[in-house]
Amino acid sequence: MYRKSIKFICLLFVAAIVLSQPALAHKSSDSYLTIDATQEFLSVTWEIALQDLENVKQLDNNLDGNVTWKELKDNRSNIANYAKSHLALSYNDKIDNNNTDKHNNSCELQNNEYKINQHSDGAYIVLHYQSDCVVNESNISIDYSLFFDIDYQHRGLLKIKYPNSDSSTVLSPKYHKIILKHSQNNHWQNFFRYIEEGVWHIWIGYDHILFLISLLLPAVLIRNKKIWRGANNLKTVTIDVTKIVTAFTLAHSATLCFVVISGINLPIALTEIIIALSVILVALNNLWPVINGKRWLIAMVFGLIHGFGFANVLNNLLLESNTLIMSLLGFNLGVEIGQLAIVFFVIPCIFIIRNGWFYQKLVFQYGSLAIAGTGFYWAIQRSF
Amino acid sequence: MLTNHSQQPASLTSLNSAALKIIFGIFGLSLLSYFPLAMAEAYIPSDNDIVYTISKQNRVLINDTIYHLQQQVKSNPESLNHALTLAIEYLQNATLNSNPRFVGMAEATLQPWWNITRHPMLNVVKARVLQFNHKFTEADSILTQVLNQTPNHSIARLQRANIRLALGQYQNSKRDCVAYASYAYSLKSEVCIFMTHHFSLSPDQTKKYLLGYSNRLINQSSSNQTPFSPVEKNWMSGILFEVALLNNMQTLAEQLITFSLSAQPNNVYLLGLSADLLIKQKRYSQVVNLLKNHTQKISLLVKLINAEKNLSDKNFDRHYQQYLTQIKEANFRDQSQHMKEKAYVTLFIENDAELASEYAYQNWQNQKELSDLALLYHCANITHNKKMINALEEWQKNNNLSLPLKFIKQSLIG
Numbered sequence: 001m002y003r004k005s006i007k008f009i010c011l012l013f014v015a016a017i018v019l020s021q022p023a024l025a026h027k028s029s030d031s032y033l034t035i036d037a038t039q040e041f042l043s044v045t046w047e048i049a050l051q052d053l054e055n056v057k058q059l060d061n062n063l064d065g066n067v068t069w070k071e072l073k074d075n076r077s078n079i080a081n082y083a084k085s086h087l088a089l090s091y092n093d094k095i096d097n098n099n100t101d102k103h104n105n106s107c108e109l110q111n112n113e114y115k116i117n118q119h120s121d122g123a124y125i126v127l128h129y130q131s132d133c134v135v136n137e138s139n140i141s142i143d144y145s146l147f148f149d150i151d152y153q154h155r156g157l158l159k160i161k162y163p164n165s166d167s168s169t170v171l172s173p174k175y176h177k178i179i180l181k182h183s184q185n186n187h188w189q190n191f192f193r194y195i196e197e198g199v200w201h202i203w204i205g206y207d208h209i210l211f212l213i214s215l216l217l218p219a220v221l222i223r224n225k226k227i228w229r230g231a232n233n234l235k236t237v238t239i240d241v242t243k244i245v246t247a248f249t250l251a252h253s254a255t256l257c258f259v260v261i262s263g264i265n266l267p268i269a270l271t272e273i274i275i276a277l278s279v280i281l282v283a284l285n286n287l288w289p290v291i292n293g294k295r296w297l298i299a300m301v302f303g304l305i306h307g308f309g310f311a312n313v314l315n316n317l318l319l320e321s322n323t324l325i326m327s328l329l330g331f332n333l334g335v336e337i338g339q340l341a342i343v344f345f346v347i348p349c350i351f352i353i354r355n356g357w358f359y360q361k362l363v364f365q366y367g368s369l370a371i372a373g374t375g376f377y378w379a380i381q382r383s384f
Numbered sequence: 385m386l387t388n389h390s391q392q393p394a395s396l397t398s399l400n401s402a403a404l405k406i407i408f409g410i411f412g413l414s415l416l417s418y419f420p421l422a423m424a425e426a427y428i429p430s431d432n433d434i435v436y437t438i439s440k441q442n443r444v445l446i447n448d449t450i451y452h453l454q455q456q457v458k459s460n461p462e463s464l465n466h467a468l469t470l471a472i473e474y475l476q477n478a479t480l481n482s483n484p485r486f487v488g489m490a491e492a493t494l495q496p497w498w499n500i501t502r503h504p505m506l507n508v509v510k511a512r513v514l515q516f517n518h519k520f521t522e523a524d525s526i527l528t529q530v531l532n533q534t535p536n537h538s539i540a541r542l543q544r545a546n547i548r549l550a551l552g553q554y555q556n557s558k559r560d561c562v563a564y565a566s567y568a569y570s571l572k573s574e575v576c577i578f579m580t581h582h583f584s585l586s587p588d589q590t591k592k593y594l595l596g597y598s599n600r601l602i603n604q605s606s607s608n609q610t611p612f613s614p615v616e617k618n619w620m621s622g623i624l625f626e627v628a629l630l631n632n633m634q635t636l637a638e639q640l641i642t643f644s645l646s647a648q649p650n651n652v653y654l655l656g657l658s659a660d661l662l663i664k665q666k667r668y669s670q671v672v673n674l675l676k677n678h679t680q681k682i683s684l685l686v687k688l689i690n691a692e693k694n695l696s697d698k699n700f701d702r703h704y705q706q707y708l709t710q711i712k713e714a715n716f717r718d719q720s721q722h723m724k725e726k727a728y729v730t731l732f733i734e735n736d737a738e739l740a741s742e743y744a745y746q747n748w749q750n751q752k753e754l755s756d757l758a759l760l761y762h763c764a765n766i767t768h769n770k771k772m773i774n775a776l777e778e779w780q781k782n783n784n785l786s787l788p789l790k791f792i793k794q795s796l797i798g
Contacts, residue, residue, distance in 0.1 A: 026681060027710065028484040030717055047426075050436040052485070065438050070431040115426035116435050120710040121680060123436045126426040152495060153488030153517075157716045170717055 027121040029154040031146055033087075033171070036161045037180065042131040042140065044109060046083060047117055047124040052147055052154070057082060069116070072125065080111040080127055086146040089131055092139045107133035107140070140180040144171040164193060191330040198334015199341075201310065207275050207378060208306055210371050212339060214282040215244050215299055216346055217364050220354040223289060228364065230355035240295075241347055245339060247300040253332045255307025260328055271308040272382045278302040279375030286368035310335060449473060457493065464506065467493050471509050478516060479615050482652035482681065487516045504530045508540050515543070518750055520550050538568040545576055552752025554580050554783040571600055572616060579623045582630075583785050590631055598624050598636060602643050614648055625657050626754050629664070637661055652681050659687040668694045679703060682710050686725045690732050704733065723747035727759055737766040745772055752779065 032047040050067060053059060059067045059075055072079075089107035113128035133140055147154040156171035160180060169178060202208055219240045221228045231237050258264070266274075282298060285291060291298055310331070353359040429435055453470040460466045471490040478486035491498075491513050500506055507530045514523035527544040530537055545560035558580035565573035575597055582590050601620050605612055612620070621644040628637040641658045648654060655674060662671045671691035676699075678684045685707050692700040707729060714721045724747045731740035741763040748760045757779070764772035779785075 026481075026483045026485070027713065028717065029488060030713070051438075054436070054438060059436070060438060066434045067436040067438070068431065069429040069433045069435050072435060073431070115428050117426040120706065120713055148492070150492055151485055151488030152491035153484060155717050168716070 027119075029147060029151050030157050031154070032119075032124070032157050032159075033144070034159045034161065035142065035180070037135045038161050038163050040135060042089065042107065042133045042135055044087070044089075044127075044129040044131065046087070046127045046129070047119070048079075048083060048127070048146070049119070049121065050123045050125060051121070052151070053079060053082075053125065055150060056147075072116075076114060077111075079125060080114070080129075083127055083146065084109050084111070084129070086144065088141075088143040088145075089133055090141050090143075091133055092141075107131040141177060142171075142180065143177045145176055148173045148176070188326075191326040194327045194330030195334040195337065198331040198336070199338040200334070201331075202335045202338030202342075205309070207272075207279055207375075208309070209342060210374060211275070211279050211282060211302065211306065212245075212248070212342060213346060214279065214286060214368065214371050215248070215295055216241060216343065217350065217368060218286055218289075218295070219244065219347065220351045221360065221364065228360055230360075231351075234351060237347065237351060241343060243296040244299045245343055247296040248303040248306070249332075249336050249339065251300045251303025252307035252310055252335070255304045256310050256332060257328055259308060259311035266308045271305065273379055274305045275309050276375050276378035276382055278305055280372050280379065283368045283372035283375060287365060287372075447477070450477070461496075464497050464503070467497065468505055468509060475509070475512055475516075476615070480648075480651070484516065487513055501529070502533070504534055504537060504540070508537075508543065511540075511543060511547075515547055515550075520547050520751065523547050524551065535563075536567050538564055542568075542572070542576065545580070549580060550751045550753055552757075552779055552782070554583070554785075571597065571604065572612075572620065575601075575620045575623055578627070582627050583783070587631060590627065591633065594624060594628055594631070594633060594636060598628075598640055602639075605643075605647075614651075617647065618644060618651060618653060622653060622657060625661075629661065630754065634661065634665065650678075652678070652684060656683050656687065659684065659691075663687060663690060666694070668692075672697060679706055682707070682714075682722055682725050685710065686728050686733075689729070693733055720746070720750070723750070724756065724759065727763070731759075731763065737763060738769075741767045741769050741772060745769075745775065748775060 029049065029052050031049065031052075034045040036043045036045070050059065050072075054067070057075060057078055059071060061071045061074060087109070089109065091105055091107060109129040109131050111127055111129050113126075115126040117124045117126050142158070144156045144158070146156060152173055156176075157168070158171050158178070159166060159168045169175075171178070218228070220231050220237050222231050282302065285295075285298065350359060350363070353363070450470070450473055453466070453473055456466045457463070457470050471493045474486040474490035474493065478484065478490070490509070494506065494509065494513075497503070497506060498510070507526050511523040511526040511530075514520075514526070524544060524547050527540045527547065530540040531544065534540070541560050541564040545557045545564060548554075548557035548560060558577060561573065561576035561580055564576060578593055578597065582593070585593070597620075601612075601617070601624065605617055621640050625637050625640045628634075628640065638661060641654060641661060644654050645651070645658060655678060659671050659675055662668070662674065668691040671687060672695065675684045675688040675691070679688065685703060689700060689703045689707060691697075692703060707725075711722060711726065723743050727740045727743035727747055730736050730743055734740075744756075744760045744763040747756055757776075760772055761776060763769070764776060
């Protein structure tokens with residue numbers, strides 16, 4: 001009898017292994033787990049395939065081959081509890097200064113909603129849990145074990161939503177535990193994100209760019225007896241440009257920080273009009289120099305106003321005070337990087353052509369006039 | 385088996401290709417813009433709505449054999465033999481139903497013993513699980529260990545022959561088939577040798593063997609003299625079918641596939657082969673009829689949308705979007721999945737030969753069966769990509785083949 005069953009096993013196995021095409025056209029078993037860390041308390045949305053649940057919990061109460069919504073509702077608490085028993089959320093207490101013990105506290109999960117969703121391999125139940133874990137706890141750990149004892153190739157497809165970003169990973173029998181290092185992750189992510197925002201907002205801020213270019217246009221020229229001529233060397237130009245850009249940066253950074261931290265700001269409309277006026281004045285100063293040698297001073301004074309303009313943008317981006325310093329630093333750095341990129345592009349170009357008629361007449365004079373005209377147009381537009 | 389529907393001159397092809405790229409780019413973008421809307425949002429059904437229909441294939445509990453074996457395992461949790469029996473049954477179901485969930489169940493069943501290395505049968509089952517997951521090199525290594533301990537292990541020998549074929553090692557695979565034949569001679573062993581050897585035969589010899597094996601397979605299966613299991617029949621049919629198609633023997637290929645499908649009309653592997661033949665013959669309506677109820681299987685879905693595209697079928701948009709959803713879900717889990725399907729769609733539906741080539745090349749890194757070879761060759765031929773051509777030349781050299789690659793292209797693709 002035993003030999004017969006061994007033979008039978010072998011026969012079965014030969015049948016099973018002979019086919020060289022493991023054509024697994026169906027989808028593998030996955031569940032979709034979303035942890036929402038954007039609110040005060042963590043919440044969990046979990047989508048689990050009904051065909052997987054059916055292997056562990058009888059859903060078809062009347063055994064007619066179909067599972068209705070009512071049957072699912074009747075099994076709801078069974079399903080929710082079963083799922084919950086395979087997901088452990090916990091957090092560490094803050095570390096005691098006197099010892100390094102960490103205490104793990106479980107997060108309680110309360111199922112408060114359930115729906116159905118369709119994926120490519122059929123219907124999934126969508127379970128929503130609210131937890132009592134506060135989002136800003138030092139370390140929240142997630143331990144996932146759904147279906148691993150039944151289907152070793154089941155995977156938990158985890159997505160974590162933070163306030164400013166999302167991250168995703170795949171949970172498996174080997175890698176079933178992760179730690180949400182919420183605050184730490186966000187600091188650096190935020191910092192780089194705000195650098196990006198700073199660069200972007202200087203590059204789309206045409207008024208800021210025109211203001212800067214207006215200041216830079218005369219940097220490659222020297223005015224002597226009411227006549228503009230090309231500067232002698234790049235070193236002089238560089239020193240001049242450095243002073244202008246540094247003054248502008250310091251000024252707008254100061255205002256930006258002041259506004260964001262204090263919350264005191266000028267009305268947006270007024271700020272925008274003054275910025276437009278600043279463009280006009282600087283451009284006109286190129287044509288009729290009132291302040292010649294100390295353009296860095298103009299940059300500083302008007303930079304303060306431009307800072308109010310950046311603050312309006314940054315206030316829209318900032319969401320949480322615990323990322324404020326990094327966000328501010330990042331944004332300022334981004335603006336600076338954006339400006340330097342413009343400077344490094346513009347200065348070499350205009351230095352090369354500074355001596356000719358083309359630059360001194362066309363670019364410098366008529367260009368400044370055009371910039372002033374544009375500023376004038378903006379000022380009118382923003383006034384109404 | 386892939387079908388090329390474009391046989392225009394190169395200049396016109398590139399112009400068409402550019403124009404089509406633009407059109408499909410816009411088309412694809414517009415589809416993607418609907419994608420978030422078209423993706424099902426969670427909803428609350430009515431009480432009497434049927435949310436899930438239990439299919440006989442997938443429901444473990446009503447499969448009496450599996451249920452019985454599960455109870456045995458529960459009663460004997462320490463028994464490896466019972467666990468192995470259940471795992472083998474799971475794998476049988478995985479093969480017949482093309483359902484990877486059964487593979488995971490087999491692996492879960494054997495977890496308590498997974499790290500045991502000196503049990504031949506356990507190792508063979510482990511290798512099979514790895515083979516399902518396309519981890520061919522690891523599977524090969526385990527089977528080599530088994531054969532080092534037990535050189536006459538026929539199951540391990542045959543299995544390794546198949547794996548080495550997937551790795552593109554035709555000579556090594558042939559050695560295993562010959563060894564298998566030495567202690568388990570049958571039609572199976574002959575077909576095994578044939579699958580590794582047909583490239584070296586002349587066209588006349590190939591045809592002679594093909595006809596002979598096909599007739600024997602059909603006759604023996606019909607007469608029940610030497611009954612083959614469904615899986616064995618499918619395997620042999622598949623090999624003979626592919627070689628028949630390679631040699632442009634479409635009538636024989638059709639005969640083989642019809643014979644196989646008559647016994648298993650819903651077998652994914654067979655349906656895919658049948659679709660390949662029909663596409664090659666431009667019988668698109670029949671492809672749609674064949675595959676319209678199998679849209680959950682991505683390997684069949686891509687062939688369906690190919691046919692629908694050629695027919696300008698109204699369901700093309702919906703099924704194409706379904707494909708995108710399936711790929712997105714698969715990519716979440718593992719970016720390397722379904723490279724062959726991605727290459728196929730990118731090439732024949734989206735007309736982006738460059739991107740298709742990348743997918744085909746990545747697929748080639750993992751498996752080197754005939755259909756993978758044809759895909760790679762086709763992409764190399766269009767893009768003249770050096771990386772691809774080098775890969776193909778290396779494959780030829782490693783397998784001591786002097787076969788002109790155009791021979792493969794002619795027969796496998798349109």
